[in-house]
Amino acid sequence: MTSTTTTVNTPRSTLARIIAAGTHQRVLAFASLIVLLIGFSIASPNFMQASNMIAILQATSVNGVLAVAVTLVIITGGIDLSVGTMMTFCAVITGVVLTYAGMPLLLGVVAAIATGALAGSLSGTFVAKMKIPPFIATLGMMLILKGLSLVISGTRPIYFNDTPGFSEISRGSLIGNLIPALPIPNGVLILFIVAALTAYILNRTVLGRYCFALGSNEESVRLSGVNTDRWKIAIYALAGAIVGIAGLLIASRLNSAQPALGLGYELEAIAAVVIGGTSLSGGRGSILGSLIGALIMAVLTNGLRVLSVAQEWQTVVTGAIIILAVYADMMRRKKSN
């Protein structure tokens, strides 16, 4: 779709300039998040409790990390359908390393991230070298990894009971140890660290620059003498490594690697990214947006559940609000031009 919208962003103030540089677009989805939070607080007194806020953040952690990973790929103009099952695959490998092989915790962490990076670079190779459309390459990977998770685990969950510190990765609270009033679970902390690091990479390093450039006009980047294939593989590998972190988070939270889990998480992550304002046609996007998108999804599901809305209506309302949130975003963006 070659839409030649004459959107014009010329940030005037220095602050606006920095924000624009940092996010490459205004993150307007934020307003929708606030509206949701206020709405649910009014509707239910139980919603705005500290413990529920923490529960929402906790619920965002896995999907948030996946959304961060997939943002990178989407900015290059690609898509990654394999993030859900890749997360599971990384968790299973960690299970093998820690529980079956009895290795120390750190090695399990490394294994998860390395597995993700490896799987990601495989997807990247399919896309870059073999010129397979990202949709198909990652759909294939989604199935392959799903199957392999079941094969490797023998279709049984792998428990981490023998690795004492493991469940602390997501459930413990470093912040809470320092400031008892703020028992933010480590999983949430990790989400924010991952998001901050990735945002830095995206906006301040060559890799990030090429993410945007590839999504903007791949051929012109190639003709600038850039080894586009190598960079693309690197980007998919980085996304994979981040998915590996998501694998650690979910395994730690469930204290087990559940080999059958994972399908469906990819759509949710992609939805968070798009709600956050990243364009599926590539070239534009921000990590902050994806984070907010993931929060919107988590607030929405949690809020509706706290309100005890009947499940079937929850689905209807979620669908409607996702559309409305993006619509409101569009309107505000239009106005601000």
Added chain:
Amino acid sequence: MTSTTTTVNTPRSTLARIIAAGTHQRVLAFASLIVLLIGFSIASPNFMQASNMIAILQATSVNGVLAVAVTLVIITGGIDLSVGTMMTFCAVITGVVLTYAGMPLLLGVVAAIATGALAGSLSGTFVAKMKIPPFIATLGMMLILKGLSLVISGTRPIYFNDTPGFSEISRGSLIGNLIPALPIPNGVLILFIVAALTAYILNRTVLGRYCFALGSNEESVRLSGVNTDRWKIAIYALAGAIVGIAGLLIASRLNSAQPALGLGYELEAIAAVVIGGTSLSGGRGSILGSLIGALIMAVLTNGLRVLSVAQEWQTVVTGAIIILAVYADMMRRKKSN
């Protein structure tokens, strides 16, 4: 994704010209289908039985019709994630009309198609008028329709036991009645009729022309004074109507409207379309390709089952073969230039 492939089709012979005009690109996926069929026949004597071939065709029918529908939308440069749950929704509405309201069969058929067209035009309106990205608009619709199916049906399947002819829609065999040696189920016949009609619309009518034009350069179409919004809505509505037919097929095959079914069908349909050579960035594609893509998927799953491959390995092999099929396609396309 700005892939500036320099595909050059200069059909020399009249025949080649017609095929190229009819498909707008060479359908090379066909070769992969043949390779699969031959491979499975060699591997298992049970595969190439008439009854199994019919089972494969039968298994293709629903996914094939969905793939046909989603092809239209993809050619415009959009995507439709709602086809699976929309199919279910249409089936549920038919159930309400036939079983709850006791209307005659024909009205049920009309209801399914009309419901699909209506739901499709709603998606189309979101995309065209409200400028919501198709991914989000149809993701929202997917959730809304899923919820509504459960609400309307009271989360219970609706059976069609009181509408005697209903199960004949998909299970009966008009062809078999005429030529007893060829008991092709009506569902398959309907798939081919729908595909042929849609291919005709795509290649020989204004609506089809605008599908390609919108996917190619929407802004330029708009600047040429075409009411792009209206046409886009029409295209989504047509896709919806076709999804309505898929709803009839599946309801008839199961002799019931299963309100929880539907999720996951969208990815499979989109995969069939992409395997068939239609570009996700719009502007290029063919119905014949999507049909072949759907057949490849069905042959693959059936063949692996007949070979009694362990289920987790089935998944792995399916993923790998999907990637390979598209890769082979790419190679052949490259060579032929």
Added chain:
Amino acid sequence: MSYLVEMKGIEKRFPGVHALKSVQFSLKPGEVHALMGENGAGKSTLMKIMSGIYARDGGEMFVDGNPVTPDSPRAAQDLGIGIIHQELSLMNDLTAAQNVLIGREPRRSFGRLDEAALNKKTAEIFASLQLAMDPRTQVSTQTIARQQLIEIAKALSYNPRVLIMDEPTAALNDAEIAELFKVIERLKADGVGIVYISHRMDEIKRIADRVTILRDGAYIDTVDAADTPLSKIIQLMVGREVTQNAPVFPDTSQSPVALEVRNLSRGKDVRDVSFDVRKGEILGFAGLMGAGRTEVARIIFGADPRDAGEILVGGQPVNIRTPHAAVDAGIGYLSEDRKHFGLAVDMTVRANIAMANMDQFTNRAGVLDEAAMKRIAVKYIERLGIRTPSDMQDVRLLSGGNQQKVVIAKWLLRDCDVLIFDEPTRGIDVGAKSEIYALLEDLAAQGRAIIVISSELPEVMRLSHRIAVMCEGRLTGILPGGANTTQEDIMELATQRESALVGAEETR
């Protein structure tokens, strides 16, 4: 006097840019009114307002004396105003005919298309343009020049009373320009008013009746084309005298060879091409459209695969299979199609200038040095006179000529030993053109080897130390540069067809 279109006090602001400052413009029936100005002067913007694409911020517009405010291209079309855009806006996946008649397809009942009628109608339009093209060819397979011709055919098919041509000849060769001018004469005779924008000064004398000059978004003057010398018009455009220093052609025959190409072949497009370029030399490439010059450059640069041939850089054979390898070997290539192959238009000027040169702006951890990028970007913006509110402006918001300058800046920064410029001055104004010529001469003087592919013969002759001429994929000869080589010499080689004897002449 009755004007077909009259515009008064037109104002237009974009964020950071006051694009039009109380500009006036008028068009009579049956005249060709040239609109002149430097890159970014506001020509395209004024015409986009006239054709309903932009809304004006102030001022008035009249058609046949009636005040109008066209708020969409459709509304302008209804007023009889048609436009051929500077940037191509075709549907690449469709055929030529499908593009030309989009929205007005001949139909049968039930929305069925009458493809035969569609192709026939388009064929007629093409015939009236003397354009030999099968209406059924797919647009994406055509070179930009031929795509431009399709755009022109499309605009004409509306039978407009006012036709705006925004740099229609930027991608055309002389023969095609001549055909276009014939069409313009015919339209004039029919009373159509034509607004003509071009940076090719010679064309103004050939077809314009009046000339309006804009500078920095302000109206300067409207003069009669026949009685105003070109130098005067240029002076009005630039605001100062442009001095054309006479070219010098140094003798480089003893310099070491920088790039040698031996027996390069690729299908029918490139057939057994061999040549060399020496350090400090500017080698011009002339030829008709489709002669294969772009293809030769792309193969050398590794952008397209080759069937056969060898490439030597500095006497060493190099194995170039990708642009990446070419750049490593010290070869740079500026593409003729900036929008598709030259720029990431959604990114900033700064990012685009740095694109080929990221190593220079990254530390070992891969962190970008934005400050250094800014410094360099600002330097090139000044040096090339790129008109932009800041180096953080998205490239797509720049005027066409300024976009071209950004691509040039990108390759100047890369500092390659061998630089191939494919149509480097496409859409660039006279003032900037001579600056770019000076730059190229500078680069050569510094010992770079430069290849310039250009479809403007005067440009090739002005710049080249030697002139290579291609025809139908073959290198038909290399002529010496300087005053001793005439246009006729070049044209003779450019039309030396091998297939002259082979009957049925095919377009491709």
Added chain:
Amino acid sequence: QDGETYIPLISKGFQHQFWQAVKQGADQAAEEFGVRITFEGPDNETMVDRQIDMLAAALANNPAAIGFAALDSQAAIPLLKQAADAGIPVIAFDSGVDSDIPASTATTDNVAAASLAADKMAELIGGAGKVAVIAHDQTSRTGIDRRDGFLNQIAAAYPDIEVVSVQYGAGDQLQSTEVAKAILTANPDLNGMFGTNEGSAIGVVNAVREMGSEGITIIGYDSGKAQTDAIRDGLMAGAITQNPVGIGYETVKAAIAAINGEELPAIIDTGFYYYDQSNIDDDEIQAVLYD
């Protein structure tokens, strides 16, 4: 390959622990009786038509008998008829089929089992208070039976117990965790929760652990290591377990009997058990638990 007895089992799923235990029982019987089996099921319990396609592929391999756990009791009837016409006996397992084609059905009475869970819940919370249900599915037979078995028993026998919320977590541990947390947030004074399958039950346990809620009585369903651990830790009060290994074993055994033309009972009830800290190590219970 030829001459061997081949019995495909089409189940409702295959990746969950429960189905793996059924498969284990079937494999055991297959080895014992020297037959070849395959075991297949769709990814989730909504995919009715996928299951039909599996059945069709199984029939293509000319099996001696078929084991079938119907996702929808009607949808498969044409294919089952086809099997009957070809003289292939069908044994239903886990849930029945509305037809007289199956020679026998090996199953658990889910309604009875869930109402036992309700009784235990009432007993543990003292016959009064608020409880919630995390079910694994809104539309599948087992989901409905277990939910309704529990709800109906509460409604019928314990007027002082209020069911404040019934929500669904798709049997996905993480999703069930989030659902349970939301319920705990909305109902700070909750007394008990019932999770209708392994994933749902673990979700409840996770939620209580993460929220640090006190005084919640949790009753689960099925087994699995996380669940038995939770019971040993005292976090979960107890759980219902079926006998999945038995279901698998009995299905294959019945299939062989049917091939041999033996008479079979209409229902083979494989039974269910309630287990808690007190009896978890009993042999009888250990035999039906799976890790």
